[in-house]
Amino acid sequence: MANFGDRQNEIYLAGLGGQVPAYPMSYDELERRAELAMSPGTWSYVAGGAGDERTQRANREAFDHWGLVPRMLRATTERDQSVELFGHRLPTPLLMSPIGVIGICTQDGHGDLATARAAAATGVPMIASTLTEDPMEVVAAEQGETPGFFQLYCPTDPEVAQSLVGRAEDAGYRAIVVTLDTWVTGWRPRDLSTANFPQLRGRCLANYFSDPVFRSRLAAPPDEDPGSAILAWAQMFGRPLGWDDLAWLRSLTDLPVVLKGICHPDDARRAVDEGVDGIYVSTHGGRQANGGIAAIDCLPAVREAVPDTTVLLDSGVRSGSDVVKALALGADAVGVGRPYAFGAALGGTDGIVHVLRNILAEADLLMAVDGYPTVPDLGPEAMRRL
Numbered sequence: 058m059a060n061f062g063d064r065q066n067e068i069y070l071a072g073l074g075g076q077v078p079a080y081p082m083s084y085d086e087l088e089r090r091a092e093l094a095m096s097p098g099t100w101s102y103v104a105g106g107a108g109d110e111r112t113q114r115a116n117r118e119a120f121d122h123w124g125l126v127p128r129m130l131r132a133t134t135e136r137d138q139s140v141e142l143f144g145h146r147l148p149t150p151l152l153m154s155p156i157g158v159i160g161i162c163t164q165d166g167h168g169d170l171a172t173a174r175a176a177a178a179t180g181v182p183m184i185a186s187t188l189t190e191d192p193m194e195v196v197a198a199e200q201g202e203t204p205g206f207f208q209l210y211c212p213t214d215p216e217v218a219q220s221l222v223g224r225a226e227d228a229g230y231r232a233i234v235v236t237l238d239t240w241v242t243g244w245r246p247r248d249l250s251t252a253n254f255p256q257l258r259g260r261c262l263a264n265y266f267s268d269p270v271f272r273s274r275l276a277a278p279p280d281e282d283p284g285s286a287i288l289a290w291a292q293m294f295g296r297p298l299g300w301d302d303l304a305w306l307r308s309l310t311d312l313p314v315v316l317k318g319i320c321h322p323d324d325a326r327r328a329v330d331e332g333v334d335g336i337y338v339s340t341h342g343g344r345q346a347n348g349g350i351a352a353i354d355c356l357p358a359v360r361e362a363v364p365d366t367t368v369l370l371d372s373g374v375r376s377g378s379d380v381v382k383a384l385a386l387g388a389d390a391v392g393v394g395r396p397y398a399f400g401a402a403l404g405g406t407d408g409i410v411h412v413l414r415n416i417l418a419e420a421d422l423l424m425a426v427d428g429y430p431t432v433p434d435l436g437p438e439a440m441r442r443l
């Protein structure tokens with residue numbers, strides 16, 4: 058059986074014929090080249106975060122104070138990164154975190170489709186944002202055999218929320234990920250200094266503009282009066298959710314419901330008690346609150362609080378070793394955000410596939426060298442806090 062780490066042999070062998078990889082192999086280089094490929098507005102929206110971006114930096118730096126303990130004489134020629142998630146066997150523990158403007162990250166303006174095709178090519182599920190350039194049904198159709206998940210920004214209008222969730226079910230998405238930390242936008246100086254908020258310019262609103270219930274709230278269709286449609290969107294974008302809303306959210310679907318943005322063990326415990334199927338530890342990549350706590354540091358306590366529930370993590374994951382650390386600290390699957398957006402900017406589907414395969418190859422080789430050949434082998438005893 059092939060291992061993800063075999064990728065390095067392919068690269069070295071191609072090098073004998075004079076070929077080098079078309080896209081960057083290090084994260085820093087990926088970021089640098091993506092900046093050159095993106096428009097300044099899109100770049101600042103994707104690369105930036107809240108406040109002075111302390112949380113964004115903390116998300117990354119916190120991985121440095123966790124280390125994997127090498128264990129020897131456990132070498133195996135075959136490794137297995139597969140995981141079980143909401144009843145689906147997945148070949149890898151990676152997820153593509155929802156990125157609301159991924160649609161405008163690719164050069165052709167169809168980054169949602171590029172992401173869906175990368176999901177089909179790699180088996181890494183896409184969590185499709187509510188904010189896409191192409192409607193969720195079109196995006197779902199490009200995901201091949203790979204299960205997809207739908208991320209909900211809950212609108213203030215409950216019937217629009219219900220319609221979006223119903224459409225996601227009908228389109229074949231396998232879970233609803235409700236993002237809790239974005240009912241209001243965080244303070245983002247980079248975007249504020251250029252007064253740029255893509256959605257207010259009509260970008261990435263396809264799921265709303267194609268929604269029959271949203272459209273029924275408008276005096277004129279979005280193509281006839283886009284300004285009023287954008288205003289209607291802005292007015293209903295974010296419902297400030299409370300615990301009282303959970304039963305209603307749960308009632309919208311039979312699909313697994315995952316709450317994104319939970320970082321406190323008490324919140325995790327209560328959410329599970331109230332019928333939620335998954336907890337998604339995330340600080341939204343440091344884009345929403347600049348409090349300074351890294352998601353990876355919140356993970357162990359959440360894992361301990363809800364030992365029998367699916368726990369996901371994102372924020373700050375840049376490499377295969379970050380993925381391995383997150384798995385060892387209790388994540389069942391690990392989301393990658395900005396890295397695949399940068400891959401999308403450089404090469405569309407190919408660029409995203411490149412980024413994902415690099416991360417998977419590095420994770421595989423680390424698991425091989427350090428003696429943890431399968432995901433269940435990775436537990437808290439594999440980690441040291443430095």
Ligand SMILES: Cc1cc2nc3c(=O)[nH]c(=O)nc-3n(C[C@H](O)[C@H](O)[C@H](O)COP(=O)(O)O)c2cc1C
Nearest residue numbers: 103154155156157186236341342371372373394395
């Ligand atoms: C440009 C951008 C747009 C995002 N849009 C969404 C979104 O629509 N829905 C959501 O739940 N999270 C969104 N996120 C947050 C990601 O899902 C994820 O939590 C974050 O990117 C992870 O951090 P990382 O970028 O450091 O990997 C967005 C992140 C970025 C960078």
